[in-house]
Amino acid sequence: NAGVTQTPKFRILKIGQSMTLQCTQDMNHNYMYWYRQDPGMGLKLIYYSVGAGITDKGEVPNGYNVSRSTTEDFPLRLELAAPSQTSVYFCASSGTKGAGNTIYFGEGSWLTVV
Amino acid sequence: KQEVTQIPAALSVPEGENLVLNCSFTDSAIYNLQWFRQDPGKGLTSLLLIQSSQREQTSGRLNASLDKSSGRSTLYIAASQPGDSATYLCAVRGGGSQGNLIFGKGTKLSVKP
Numbered sequence: 322n323a324g325v326t327q328t329p330k331f332r333i334l335k336i337g338q339s340m341t342l343q344c345t346q347d348m349n350h351n352y353m354y355w356y357r358q359d360p361g362m363g364l365k366l367i368y369y370s371v372g373a374g375i376t377d378k379g380e381v382p383n384g385y386n387v388s389r390s391t392t393e394d395f396p397l398r399l400e401l402a403a404p405s406q407t408s409v410y411f412c413a414s415s416g417t418k419g420a421g422n423t424i425y426f427g428e429g430s431w432l433t434v435v
Numbered sequence: 436k437q438e439v440t441q442i443p444a445a446l447s448v449p450e451g452e453n454l455v456l457n458c459s460f461t462d463s464a465i466y467n468l469q470w471f472r473q474d475p476g477k478g479l480t481s482l483l484l485i486q487s488s489q490r491e492q493t494s495g496r497l498n499a500s501l502d503k504s505s506g507r508s509t510l511y512i513a514a515s516q517p518g519d520s521a522t523y524l525c526a527v528r529g530g531g532s533q534g535n536l537i538f539g540k541g542t543k544l545s546v547k548p
Contacts, residue, residue, distance in 0.1 A: 354535050363439070363524060363538030371534075379535065411478065418466055418534035421486055428478040 323347050327412050327427035334402045334434045342397040342430050344412035352415040353395040354379075354424070355387065357408040364411060370395055402434045437462045437529050441539035448515055449547050456510040456542045458525030463503050469536065470499050470510050471524040479524065483510070515546045 328343045346353065351372045356364035366379030370389040384406055386398040395414075399406055412427040438461045448454050458468070467486045471479045483492045483499040485508070491500040498511040512519060522543045526536040 352534055361540065363526075363540045364536070365538075366533070366535050369533055369535055377533070379533070413536075415534065418528070421467070421484075423467075423469065423481060423484050424528070424536055426479045426481075431476075 325412055325414050325425050325427040327410075327430050329430060330428065331431045332433070334399070334432065336402060336404065336434060338402050339398070339400050340402070342399070342410055342412070342432075344395045344397065344427060345393050346395075346412075346414040346425070347393065348414060348416065348425070349392060350414035350416050350425075351392070352418070352424075353389065354413040354415075355385070355395070355397045356411045356413065357381065358411065358429075359408050367397065367410075399432075404434050406432065407434045408432060437465075437527060437537045439525060439527055439537050439539040441523075441525050441542050443542060444540065445543045445545075447545040447547060450515060450517060452515050452546075453511070453513050454515055454544070456512070456523050456525075456544070458508040458510070458539055460506045460508075460527045460537075462529060463506055464529065465503065466528040466534070468499075468501055468508050468525065468527050470497075470508075471526065473522045473524060473541070475521075482523075512544075515544075517546045517548050520544055520546050 354369045355367040368387040370376045410430045415424040470482045485501040496513040522541040524541045526538045
């Protein structure tokens with residue numbers, strides 16, 4: 322009963338380093354999303370995907386890249402980490418956009434850039 | 436552009452009180468609206484989902500209503516308990532190709548024993 326799995330849960334990066342946040346879902350969902358949450362704020366969309374091979378930018382894509390080579394995996398790449406990327410990152414997935422369909426979230430990845 | 440606003444930003448109540456959290460959104464073209472709970476340092480827990488054609492949903496002591504035409508939703512918590520202390524997030528799932536959730540900033544609730 323895995324659902325949406327994110328790794329790592331915690332990470333400290335130095336300025337200028339790069340890393341990849343992994344996200345896997347086992348529900349055969351087409352829609353996948355990456356959000357970031359800053360203190361006292363709601364979640365903001367970084368990138369999304371509507372299926373394997375298809376990705377697009379959300380509200381705050383600068384400094385990030387994604388790929389979607391399989392239905393299950395949607396990794397988020399941080400290039401040249403900056404202190405402004407210190408945040409909590411959530412991966413999410415959904416089967417369709419239908420009214421009755423919820424979006425399932427991973428448990429989050431806490432990233433600090435120093 | 437869809438915007439979601441939650442009022443109040445913070446709320447402190449004594450245990451046992453009934454309370455209402457408010458959420459408003461600017462574009463009524465939504466698929467659904469969800470309420471989430473978030474404990475400090477934790478992820479999101481989905482509480483209730485209201486489809487665009489529905490008026491309300493109930494789960495235990497929680498009742499969420501939706502008035503799509505006026506762009507408003509409320510989350511009613513009956514007989515509040517200290518364990519209800521958390522941040523409550525409202526999110527709408529809009530139209531368009533993204534189909535993503537657009538979140539408010541949340542209401543931080545503190546229930547005092």
